[in-house]
Structure formats: structure tokens, C-alpha cells
Amino acid sequence: MKKIFSRPESLKDNPFHYCPGCGHSIIHRLVSEVIDELGIKDRTIGVPPAGCAVLAYNYFDVDMCEAPHGRAAAVATGMKRILKDRVVFTYQGDGDIAAIGTAETIHAANRGERITAIFVNNAVYGMTGGQMAPTTLVGQESTTTPGGRLPVRDGYPLDLSAMLGLAAGSAYIERTTVSNPKGIMRTKKAIKKAFETQLEDKGFALVEILSPCPTNWKMSPKDAARWVDETMTKIFPLKVIKDVA
Amino acid sequence: MSLKIIFSGFGGQGVLMMGYVLAVAGMKEDKHVTFLPAYGAEVRGGTANCTVVVSDEEIASPIASSPEFVVAMNYPSMIKYQNMVKSGGTMFLNSDLITEVPAREDINVIKVPANTLAHEMGSDRSLNMVMLGAVREITDIVSGKSISLAIETVLEGKKQKLVDMNQKAVTVGVDFILGSK
Amino acid sequence: MSGKTLMRGTHVLGEAAIRAGCRAYFGYPITPQNELPEYMASKFAKMDDAVFVQAESEIASINMVIGAAAAGARAMTSSSSPGISLKQEGISYLAAMELPAVIVNMMRGGPGLGNIAPAQGDYFQATRGGGHGDYRVITLAPAYGQEIADMARQAFDLADHYKTPVMILGDGMMGQMMEPVEFPDPVDLATLPRKEWIVNGSKGRASRTILSLWLDPPKEEELNWRLARKYEMISEDIPDQEMYLTDDAEFVIVAYGTAARIAKGAVHRVRESGMKVGLYRPKTLWPYPSKALKGLCEHVREFLVFEMSMGQMVEDVRLAIEGQRKVSFYGRPGGVVSTPEEVAAILSSAYNSKTN
Known part of the structure; x- marks a missing residue:
């Protein structure tokens, strides 16, 4: 019998701890597949976030180095500058990259650091229990926005990717989703391109991936996926934001 | 022997260079030396000063609260430091820019027309080394040979003409003191 | 005596660090230590194997140190009091992740913005760990120009040997003051002990992880005990x-x-x-x-x-x-x-x- 589906080599044989319907498991798999396909497993180093994916090193079978909350881009900078012929990627959530790590991210992009950032946007702080994220939509319920995000009190959702697109050092920025099969295919292409951008020494690359969080959104996995497609994409439209790679 | 000297003036007068050359000269004699430039907000607005300590023993503090010598290259510097000079100490005044003298009788005052002397030798910018020559001759902190070696070290890699000019300026300062004695 | 040069403390530190094998410097301007990053920038610009980044903040620079140290480089950052406060998060991580690094603090008057004059108000911060959690930082206190040079070399050796951050605690005046200094010969990087724990890609070996997260309390306790044993050893070995x-x-x-x-x-x-x-x-x-x-x-x-x-x-x-x-x-x-x-x-x- 022909084997048509197996675990990527860059993924360890550990069951995911992620909730049912969460996008992280899919995204982990996509990143691993890309690393396998590009044949860079033994020269890739990942920098996981603080957040739900903090345990990413239990899954990615590549060298990994933790970073303090939000500082992944800075840690990756120090690493890549020393290891110029290696591949360095960060894996960060919206709170990590777009709130506490805004400065590190924007400046890494602006310096044109040859790193690849995987930005998982689920519009909420997941691991800490569903507080407002920088990307929480106006009106969206969270544990710290009772009655929904109110701009006069809570400000507006931040479009970090658009900001990164303005940075002269960024080469490739795209927003995709893993809330439907087509989106997943597109996401994988985008991730691959983001790694290739680094391999081709073109500049900073980032893929923002809209990702459902059924648990904190208090929705079924199916409703959560639909909410991404129908509501979240209105504020965070799927598109190539910048491509000079 | 432990001697402290403050060099003070405005930017462009080569004040730090004077101190630096003296400190290097002290080092050439295997003495303990410290060179402390004023830094940060203190040097905004065009003033410059530095403190040099040359000693036979380990130097405790590079700061001089009552220096044996003060070199004032302009009038504000004289005002600033005139009361700090140790009793019995010496204040060097750039007499081209300072017409008054400190209101003290317990210190020596040496007037050196540094601008004029530098101009006459054909190098306006060498007023600092003219003054340093005078300072060397009066204070005897280091030998003239050490000053000469220090200039070579400090200006290493620069044009020989510049080195020669600085050496000559020191001589002009020395001769001025010898001539006025 | 001919080997002596008259140099300011910040430059002495930079030169000695480079001779000690420092090949990664990350920093952010703050008086009174700016001459150190400036020195590193000018020297590293002429070296093929050295990395200088002026970061967007103190926080970013200490995290770049984490990355470079994890990648195996002898890495350094420097600052003065308020900037060192910002670095404390990263220093705690360095201690927990058992990464070698050298941090220079040219102390100034404080608290708050304070001033840029020399002071010693950061003693507690330096010697008690400084950031969060149960750790210590080796703290060296030079008093003379020559000692700055000697301790810079020592700092990198200690950091590598014990896999721990080392702080050189000076002050603003020490950084500005010039004194005669004699430097040791540069370290031959090839002779330094190999670091078998770094993350540089898993070619020919199993993949590695450097982390500080131990969700299971007994595991975290194990780390704390290991650090405590290390600190005990350091306390036996190096007091001077x-x-x-x-x-x-x-x-x-x-x-x-x-x-x-x-x-x-x-x-x-x-x-x-x-x-x-x-x-x-x-x-x-x-x-x-x-x-x-x-x-x-x-x-x-x-x-x-x-x-x-x-x-x-x-x-x-x-x-x-x-x-x-x-x-x-x-x-x-x-x-x-x-x-x-x-x-x-x-x-x-x-x-x-x-x-x-």
C-alpha cells in the first residue's frame, strides 16, 4: 500500500496540547512541511513566543531558543547575525508580536533582518485566558472588554502587518487564514515564500495567519472558523501586503 | 610628588589636547597619570575642560578640588577656577583673551599671550601647545623630552608638518617663559 | 613600558572585550557610556566575524545578546543605570537559560533619570540578581584602568565557564577617565572550549532547545537547585x-x-x-x-x-x-x-x- 500521508520530519511525535479547532496545530504542521520541503531542517532555528505556542519546542524537531514575551524578533536578530548561513524563524501570537513586542518587530523589519516571522492572529490572549489583544475587534467580547471592545475605552484593533509593510527593510508580508481548506493551502504557500525570502537574502518576511480560538471566543470550532471567514477578514483582509521578494 | 592641573577654555582652543599630551608625557616617564575630561551636559555650549593628575604614587582621585595649577584659556575659565587653585599654586592665563587677574594674592599668575605667539609663529591653532610649553617650563611636571615624545605619540600617523608645528609651538612657549624671566 | 597606551575606561573595556573574543555587541545610547558602543562600532566595522547592532532599546539589545549567546558567540551589551533597569528582564532569562554574556553598567546618579555623574546606587540591583526570580549575577568591580582591561577578559571567561551572565560594574567617571593600560594578547577563538549546548542548527545531532519555562514545579525546582549549586561553586571559587x-x-x-x-x-x-x-x-x-x-x-x-x-x-x-x-x-x-x-x-x- 502506498503511504500518502505522514508526519513531517520536522515535527516531533508528540500529541498537540492545543484545543479542538485551534489553528496552531495546523500552522505547526504547515511550517514543518515547508522546512522539510526546503530541506533546511538541520540548519533551522526557531524562536517560540510566550503564549499558547510557548511549548512549540515540544513539537518542532529543529533547534529552538526561547525568547521573553514579545522579544522573539530581537533574539532572532542576535542569532541570525551570528549564524548568517542558518535559517531563523519566530513563531508569535498577536499579543506577543503586536503589543509587547511591537518595537522589536517593527525595528527588526525595518533593519531588514533576514528572519521569517510566523504571526498567528486569533484576536485574543489565549494562554492567559481570553483577555483583549491588540487585534481584538471592535465590539468583540473578551474577559477585559466586558460588553465588547469599546474604542473610546479600549482603542482599535492594530494592523501590525500594514505597518510592517511600510518598513523599508521588509520584503514580504502576507495575511492568510487557516479557517478553511483553501486558506490552508494559501497559508502554506505564503509560509514557503516567507522562508524562501530569507534563504534568498531579500529581507524581513512575515506571514500573518488568522486563526480560530473556539475556546476563548466561546464558540464551536465550526462557528469559530466561520467567524474568521465572515467577520475577522473584514478588519484583517486576506492579501499580499508587500512583496518585493 | 602628585600634581593636579586643570586645563580650561572654549571648544576649538585645543584644551583637551593640552591635557592629553601632558598625560601621555607623564605615562612616558612611567608615572601614574589620570586624564579626566568633562563630559555630557557640562560640555554643551562650547566650554571644555579636563583635569590631569601626574603622580609618583597610585592616584586616588582624578578630580582636583584644589589643583596646584590651572590653565585658563579664556575669561570665563579664570572666573570659574580662580578660587580653586591651591594656595601657593599657579594660574596660567591666556593674556590675549584675559585682561584681568585673579583677585588673590596667595597664588602665582603667569600671563602668556598664547594667541599672539601662535600667530607670530604662523600657526594660530597651535596656541594650546604654546601654552603647554609655558606650563612645562614653569611647573616641571614632566620633562621637555617627554612632551616632545608625547606629541609624536599623540599625532602618530598625522602629517609630519603638523607634528613639527606642534613641537615648535611648545618651544615658543618655553622660550617665552625663559625670555620673561 | 612601551606597551602602555593612555585610554578612557569605556575604550579600554571595548578593546579588552574584543581581545577576549567578544564578537557580538548590542546596545542603545545612554550617557555616560556612549564611547563604548562607538568603539565597538568602529572596530567591528573592520572585522568580518563581528556583529554590531545599535538596537531600538535596551530591552531589544539584551535580547539580541540572548540570541547571539545561544548561537555561541561571546556577546556583550553595555549601558548606564536607567538602561540597566530595562535590561533586567533579559538578564533574568540569561541566568535561567544558563547563557554566558557580559553586561557593563557605568553607573550614574539615580533613582529615576538621575544625572550622568558617577555613583554607586545600583549595587543592590547588580548583586541581588536585579530581575525576577531566584538567581545571581557575577559582579566584577574594577577601580583602575588596567583592572578594567583585566576584568573584561575575566568576565568573558567566567561567563563561558559557568554559563551565566557577568556584570562589570563601573561608574561614569571610570568610563570617561583615561589611564595608562597594557592589553593582553588577543584570544585565539579556536582555542576556546567548544560549546556543546548552543543552538546553531541540528546538523548531525538531535535538535536542541534552550529555554527557561518549566511548567512542572519539580522541574523548575531542579533548575533552581542546579543554579544554587552553581552559585555555591562560584562563591567558593572566585571571591577576590x-x-x-x-x-x-x-x-x-x-x-x-x-x-x-x-x-x-x-x-x-x-x-x-x-x-x-x-x-x-x-x-x-x-x-x-x-x-x-x-x-x-x-x-x-x-x-x-x-x-x-x-x-x-x-x-x-x-x-x-x-x-x-x-x-x-x-x-x-x-x-x-x-x-x-x-x-x-x-x-x-x-x-x-x-x-x-
Whole structure:
């Protein structure tokens, strides 16, 4: 019998701890597949976030180095500058990259650091229990926005990717989703391109991936996926934001 | 022997260079030396000063609260430091820019027309080394040979003409003191 | 003598760091230490294997240090008091992840923005860990230009040997002041012990992880115990001090860094009037050289601690003396630098007020 589906080599044989319907498991798999396909497993180093994916090193079978909350881009900078012929990627959530790590991210992009950032946007702080994220939509319920995000009190959702697109050092920025099969295919292409951008020494690359969080959104996995497609994409439209790679 | 000297003036007068050359000269004699430039907000607005300590023993503090010598290259510097000079100490005044003298009788005052002397030798910018020559001759902190070696070290890699000019300026300062004695 | 050069403290540190094999520097401007990043930038620009990044913040620079250290480089950052506060998060991670790094603090007056004059108010921050969690940072306190050079070399060696962050604690004046210095020959990087723990891609081996997250309390406890054993070893191995005229001293002044230079000048003066005083100068602030200090109790009747702060190291002196002798304190905070004359007056009056 022909084997048509197996675990990527860059993924360890550990069951995911992620909730049912969460996008992280899919995204982990996509990143691993890309690393396998590009044949860079033994020269890739990942920098996981603080957040739900903090345990990413239990899954990615590549060298990994933790970073303090939000500082992944800075840690990756120090690493890549020393290891110029290696591949360095960060894996960060919206709170990590777009709130506490805004400065590190924007400046890494602006310096044109040859790193690849995987930005998982689920519009909420997941691991800490569903507080407002920088990307929480106006009106969206969270544990710290009772009655929904109110701009006069809570400000507006931040479009970090658009900001990164303005940075002269960024080469490739795209927003995709893993809330439907087509989106997943597109996401994988985008991730691959983001790694290739680094391999081709073109500049900073980032893929923002809209990702459902059924648990904190208090929705079924199916409703959560639909909410991404129908509501979240209105504020965070799927598109190539910048491509000079 | 432990001697402290403050060099003070405005930017462009080569004040730090004077101190630096003296400190290097002290080092050439295997003495303990410290060179402390004023830094940060203190040097905004065009003033410059530095403190040099040359000693036979380990130097405790590079700061001089009552220096044996003060070199004032302009009038504000004289005002600033005139009361700090140790009793019995010496204040060097750039007499081209300072017409008054400190209101003290317990210190020596040496007037050196540094601008004029530098101009006459054909190098306006060498007023600092003219003054340093005078300072060397009066204070005897280091030998003239050490000053000469220090200039070579400090200006290493620069044009020989510049080195020669600085050496000559020191001589002009020395001769001025010898001539006025 | 021909090997000597007259250099300012910040430049001495930079040159000595490069000779010690430092190939990664990350920093952010703050007075009074800007000449150090400037020196590193100019030297590294001419070196193929060295990395200089002016980061967007102190926080970013210490995290770049984490990345470079994890990748195996001898990495350094520097700052002055307010900037060092910002670096504390990263220093805690360095300790937890057991990564070697050198952090330079040219202390200035504080708290808050304070001023840019020399002070010693960051002693607690440096010697008590500084950031969150149960850890320590090796803290070296140079007092002389030559010692800055020597300790920079030592700092990188200690950091690598113990896989832990090392701080060089100087002050603004030390950074600006020039003194004659002789440098050791540059380290041949190829001769340094190989780091078998770095993350540089898993070619030919299993993948590795460097982390500080231990969700399972017994695992975190294991880390804490391991660190504690390491710190105990460091406390045995490296405490160091200078003892000046202490052999016959009845009274000893304890001071470090710039304050110790001034104290030595004071001891000189007071000795001239026949009083038997000496200086105890810790060169390592953590671990504190307690044993040798306590040993002085055999013939020293009283101690005076002098700091350019309102009294921080004095607590370590009291811990070392264990109540056996009276320990008094004199301090000038805020960036004020005492003269040796001033400290001599304090010292001789303390010497003459026989309390026991």
C-alpha cells in the first residue's frame, strides 16, 4: 500500500496540547512541511513566543531558543547575525508580536533582518485566558472588554502587518487564514515564500495567519472558523501586503 | 610628588589636547597619570575642560578640588577656577583673551599671550601647545623630552608638518617663559 | 613600558572585550557610556566575524545578546543605570537559560533619570540578581584602568565557564577617565572550549532547545537547585579583594570601585598621622569576598564602609562581619564625588572615637 500521508520530519511525535479547532496545530504542521520541503531542517532555528505556542519546542524537531514575551524578533536578530548561513524563524501570537513586542518587530523589519516571522492572529490572549489583544475587534467580547471592545475605552484593533509593510527593510508580508481548506493551502504557500525570502537574502518576511480560538471566543470550532471567514477578514483582509521578494 | 592641573577654555582652543599630551608625557616617564575630561551636559555650549593628575604614587582621585595649577584659556575659565587653585599654586592665563587677574594674592599668575605667539609663529591653532610649553617650563611636571615624545605619540600617523608645528609651538612657549624671566 | 597606551575606561573595556573574543555587541545610547558602543562600532566595522547592532532599546539589545549567546558567540551589551533597569528582564532569562554574556553598567546618579555623574546606587540591583526570580549575577568591580582591561577578559571567561551572565560594574567617571593600560594578547577563538549546548542548527545531532519555562514545579525546582549549586561553586571559587595596609590595621575602611580609590587616598593621609588604618576593596561584589573580610576581625576593631550611595554594600559587610565588630557607614550619593581629604577626615574621626 502506498503511504500518502505522514508526519513531517520536522515535527516531533508528540500529541498537540492545543484545543479542538485551534489553528496552531495546523500552522505547526504547515511550517514543518515547508522546512522539510526546503530541506533546511538541520540548519533551522526557531524562536517560540510566550503564549499558547510557548511549548512549540515540544513539537518542532529543529533547534529552538526561547525568547521573553514579545522579544522573539530581537533574539532572532542576535542569532541570525551570528549564524548568517542558518535559517531563523519566530513563531508569535498577536499579543506577543503586536503589543509587547511591537518595537522589536517593527525595528527588526525595518533593519531588514533576514528572519521569517510566523504571526498567528486569533484576536485574543489565549494562554492567559481570553483577555483583549491588540487585534481584538471592535465590539468583540473578551474577559477585559466586558460588553465588547469599546474604542473610546479600549482603542482599535492594530494592523501590525500594514505597518510592517511600510518598513523599508521588509520584503514580504502576507495575511492568510487557516479557517478553511483553501486558506490552508494559501497559508502554506505564503509560509514557503516567507522562508524562501530569507534563504534568498531579500529581507524581513512575515506571514500573518488568522486563526480560530473556539475556546476563548466561546464558540464551536465550526462557528469559530466561520467567524474568521465572515467577520475577522473584514478588519484583517486576506492579501499580499508587500512583496518585493 | 602628585600634581593636579586643570586645563580650561572654549571648544576649538585645543584644551583637551593640552591635557592629553601632558598625560601621555607623564605615562612616558612611567608615572601614574589620570586624564579626566568633562563630559555630557557640562560640555554643551562650547566650554571644555579636563583635569590631569601626574603622580609618583597610585592616584586616588582624578578630580582636583584644589589643583596646584590651572590653565585658563579664556575669561570665563579664570572666573570659574580662580578660587580653586591651591594656595601657593599657579594660574596660567591666556593674556590675549584675559585682561584681568585673579583677585588673590596667595597664588602665582603667569600671563602668556598664547594667541599672539601662535600667530607670530604662523600657526594660530597651535596656541594650546604654546601654552603647554609655558606650563612645562614653569611647573616641571614632566620633562621637555617627554612632551616632545608625547606629541609624536599623540599625532602618530598625522602629517609630519603638523607634528613639527606642534613641537615648535611648545618651544615658543618655553622660550617665552625663559625670555620673561 | 612601551606597551602602555593612555585610554578612557569605556575604550579600554571595548578593546579588552574584543581581545577576549567578544564578537557580538548590542546596545542603545545612554550617557555616560556612549564611547563604548562607538568603539565597538568602529572596530567591528573592520572585522568580518563581528556583529554590531545599535538596537531600538535596551530591552531589544539584551535580547539580541540572548540570541547571539545561544548561537555561541561571546556577546556583550553595555549601558548606564536607567538602561540597566530595562535590561533586567533579559538578564533574568540569561541566568535561567544558563547563557554566558557580559553586561557593563557605568553607573550614574539615580533613582529615576538621575544625572550622568558617577555613583554607586545600583549595587543592590547588580548583586541581588536585579530581575525576577531566584538567581545571581557575577559582579566584577574594577577601580583602575588596567583592572578594567583585566576584568573584561575575566568576565568573558567566567561567563563561558559557568554559563551565566557577568556584570562589570563601573561608574561614569571610570568610563570617561583615561589611564595608562597594557592589553593582553588577543584570544585565539579556536582555542576556546567548544560549546556543546548552543543552538546553531541540528546538523548531525538531535535538535536542541534552550529555554527557561518549566511548567512542572519539580522541574523548575531542579533548575533552581542546579543554579544554587552553581552559585555555591562560584562563591567558593572566585571571591577576590585587594587588602591595602590591613596587616597591622586597627581600623579598616571598606569601599569598591571609584570610592575605593578615594578611600585609599584617605588611608594614605590618615596613616601619615600615625593612625593604623587600612583598606579592604572587594573586586568581586557577587560573590562577596566575605571570608577574608571576616578574617580581619582578628585584629581590626572597627570597620567604616564608604560608598557613593546611601549604603548598600554596607549590608554585605555587616553580613560578613556577623556582628563581631562595629560597622559604620559614610556615603555621598547623587553623583557627588568625595575628595580623599573629606574621607580622610571622616576616617580619622571614626578612628579616634574609640567605641569599644
